[in-house]
Amino acid sequence: MTNEGDEVLSGGNMGPVLRRGDTVVRQAGEWSPAVHRLLRHLAAAGVHGVPDVLTSADPKQEVLTFVNGDVPSYPMPEWVWDEAALRSAALLLRQVHDATTDCSRQGPWRSPVHEPAEVICHNDFAPYNLVFQGSEVVGVIDWDYASPGPRVWDLAYLAYRLVPSSSVDHADGFTERERHLRLELLMDAYGTTLEPVQFRRVVSHRLTELAELSDEMATQLSKPELAGHAKLYRADARDL
Known part of the structure; x- marks a missing residue:
């Protein structure tokens, strides 16, 4: 290739x-x-x-x-945590979701279909798949794992990564109060509400499924680092 x-x-x-x-x-x-x-x-x-x-x-x-712009990776640069990134990511996700309400659901899909299948989810809408210009999100890549699902499936995972709630991002310096406000900002920009209990439940389910996939792919692709990712996802799922 x-x-x-x-x-x-x-x-x-x-x-x-x-x-x-x-x-x-x-x-x-x-x-x-x-x-x-x-x-x-x-x-x-x-x-x-x-x-x-x-x-x-x-x-x-x-x-x-090729979608032009900057795609960050861990450790995330400071501009990923700007409020502009939070707002623009939510706005793009909403635009994507709204555009897929009348899109064909015909598979096969690489990821499981989750009910209610309101939209077609990206399933990994997170900073490392977002294209930035400055601190504004202008695109999203890596669609291989897209599949039909509920809006909250994508939205909760974006919040997990960008608010953030992931333990790998605790060096960002936000207090719990600031994280709560950032979650509210993200939900407001998307145009919905997400109660903390609902957020934790969806993200915990999402991370458990992601851990199983990571373990499977660690063996299939001979990439032991993916097993390390699975360990992190399970720990965060337990914490949530």
Whole structure:
């Protein structure tokens, strides 16, 4: 899959991701047709900042347009915690969700379908998959694990990562009161409310499922670091 001049992009825990000029080359799977329908639907609905699907001569790989901007990784830079990032991430998520209410639910999907299937969830809408310009979120990448589900499934996980409630982010310096206010800001920007009990319940369920996937992929891909991720997810699920 690698050509001379390809750049291996950071991330890609579940498979290699290459930049080739202004395109991104990834491994395709049985879920790819559903994801490609989703991306084309978002483009037709006027949602900016998501990859366009390009034609690939190799059925085992997909070719997408490269979304320009900065995609952060851990340890997160300070600008990720700006209120502008919180608001713009929530606004983009709402735009994505609203655009998918009439999108085809036909699978197969790589992730389980969760009921009620109100929208098509990204399932990993978090800073490391968000494209920033300054402290503004302008795009979202890595759609492989998208699947139908409730709005709160994506929203609660975004809050877990960006408020944040993840124990890996406790060095951000926010007090519990500040985290509470940031959660309210995120919910207000999205246009909904999320009670603390509901938030903890959904995130705990989400993290437990993510831990199982991480353990499975650690073995399948021979990436023991994913087992470490699973341990963190289970610990955070217990704390929540």
